[in-house]
Amino acid sequence: MPVVRLTHPLADQMLSTIRHNRARGQHTVLRMADIVLALQTEHGFPPDEVGRRLGMEAEEVSRLTTRVGQPDQHAGHALNKGWIPR
Numbered sequence: 090m091p092v093v094r095l096t097h098p099l100a101d102q103m104l105s106t107i108r109h110n111r112a113r114g115q116h117t118v119l120r121m122a123d124i125v126l127a128l129q130t131e132h133g134f135p136p137d138e139v140g141r142r143l144g145m146e147a148e149e150v151s152r153l154t155t156r157v158g159q160p161d162q163h164a165g166h167a168l169n170k171g172w173i174p175r
Contacts, residue, residue: 100132104142111143124151129154 110116128134
């Protein structure tokens with residue numbers, strides 16, 4: 090069984106995850122916002138460094154860290170019964 094062992098710092102792994110997911114078109118905004126916020130608060134990256142290393146404009150980094158107007162998608166919502174498996 091192939092095994093990959095990463096020896097890079099966690100912050101570098103987080104940056105790589107965002108770059109890889111964005112390149113594949115598989116990113117979700119709220120999860121990416123959580124990672125960008127963690128890079129700044131837990132790992133001490135200033136916003137301009139996050140933007141430079143992820144190829145983002147300052148406005149995009151700011152929007153991701155503030156998350157103003159981004160409601161939790163699942164808060165208080167029940168699943169729709171419109172689809173019934175057969």
